[in-house]
Amino acid sequence: MTLSRKDYQVIANLIVIAKEQYPQSTIGIEALTMMLTGAFGTSNPSFRHDLFLIAAEHPEANSFLKMANN
Numbered sequence: 001m002t003l004s005r006k007d008y009q010v011i012a013n014l015i016v017i018a019k020e021q022y023p024q025s026t027i028g029i030e031a032l033t034m035m036l037t038g039a040f041g042t043s044n045p046s047f048r049h050d051l052f053l054i055a056a057e058h059p060e061a062n063s064f065l066k067m068a069n070n
Helices: 005-021 024-042 049-055 062-070
Strands: none
Touching: 005 024, 005 049, 024 049, 049 062
């Protein structure tokens, strides 16, 4: 099954909601977000790591954005 852009957006939105509702779990949620980013990139060569991390409000989003622009 191939995920669509809408699927990635829904997942990113759920990550943001989870961090808001469970702030004590933010570190684990952010680690899971990075794992998902790697898995999505492996299964879809067109996947934009930087855009997903921005949508998921991950603190490493800026680092990935800088790498994507170089």
